[in-house]
Amino acid sequence: MPPGTLATAGPPLLVSFPFDPVYVRSIIGVSLYVSVLAVVLSTAVSLPIAVAMGFSEFPGRRFLAAIITTGMGFPSVVVGLVVLFAVSNQGPLGAFNLVFTREAMIMSQFVLATPPITAISMAAISGVSPDIRDAARVLGGTRVDVALVTIKEARYGIATAILAGFGRAISEVGSVLIVGGNITGPDGVSKTRTLTTAIQLEARQGRYETAMILGAVLVLLVLLVNAIVVRIGDEGVMRG
């Protein structure tokens, strides 16, 4: 897999750069840790909102939906600056010492991933036929039951939403660079360096080849996660 690929492709290209498997594994680890956790949190927040908004009509719903879809296009650097302001020693969360930590990176990824997950889930849920909801209700389902049936019906759309959110989080470079600081600790183990910021670092130093290798690792990783999510979705279909 990725580290092995690098070990074979590495030596001829890299002379002075310590491109050892520990380093690469640790940046993959940080990338996954930050993005997956952010997407899990985003999903936990997004789904109830999407269900509530997909189900009901209320004043201001359209306006709210417009805000959420606008958030999908929010520049990550701006999100990074806002989160940095919040967690900075001078900011409202300054007491928690979150600057240049993974937690701050999760916060900014959460802000970035939530709009696409909410918006796409909402579209999927709105697309579920009202008959199914009515049927669930007639059969004596509580509101939660009805919501669960709807989520089940819309699962493909929701899976797409989660993947879109994950894609945005793991491929994002601006905000994690600002709030994370692109730090590697002693012995070349990443603290807040992700695949994307590592790519940026390589490119900054003109080492385009190594940057491309890391880019390939990133693509492989996203492909792998997508395959896993699709697989889970298919198994769900077979069971249901």
Add this chain to the structure above:
Amino acid sequence: MTIQRRAFLATIGGGALTAVAGCSSITGEERPQPGVAGETLTLTTTTSTYDTGLLDALNAPFQELYGVAVDAVAQGTGAALETARNGDSDVVMVHARSLEDEFMRGGYGINRRDLMFNDFVIVGPADDPAGIEGMSSATEAFATIAEEGSTFVSRGDNSGTHTKELIIWAEAGVAPGGDWYQETGQGMGEVLNIANEQGGYTLSDRGTYLSQRSEIDLVILVQGPIEGGPELLANPYGILAVNPAVHPNVNYDLAMAYIGYITSPEGQEVIEGYRANGEQLFFPRALSEDPNFQQYVPEGWSSDAPES
């Protein structure tokens, strides 16, 4: 290579621990583990110290010696000082004396030390369309580039190098602007790449240029003072601790331990011995038998004169 480095570090660390342990048995005051062990020092610095690999070489022995982690964040000089101004880093290593002075005058930075120096060089394509090769004056070279309208790639990011570039333009009496002048807002390495691709000129610190020379075709056209060029192209680095009275959350003890280490004979030796592509990139400057009071205060400051 890594394994060798580890073995090397283990040797150093082991030696240090033994030394410390030895102290404790004699004086009974020192503990075998320093009181700062396990803590994290946040260092904001410039891309040049980071990208050349110097920081890794400097920080590894320090981390082993004290059992701490150094979180080095590579930003431009301006951004590094701004992060420190907000109390988000403990120590700053930068190279723009005017910005350092401003930082000190604001009360944010204390215990400034001269650390090391290298110099800036003016680099450009080998065919040198503006014809500045071998000029002994940086201002003359800049003025010629402007006159010829040759492409010049500027950092444009409030970094130490950008600050120096603006000083040279000002001294050359040129207000840079126009099609030939490109502000990129990028780090030194990126700017070298851009200048390389566009066949343009740029001002680079020698360290970053040397460490990247094998990747690019740009050549040095005007030398800095290390190779006999004008003094204007000198590039001194300073290190400052963030004032704990302004930001009580900063790790002042560890910041001072770091400054102590890096300006000590051991730290200065690491700087002296550091090579990239077989060349020395930085020259130590902290050790001096003669007093150097100006390093602690804003340039030109005197207790006799009223603070300007």
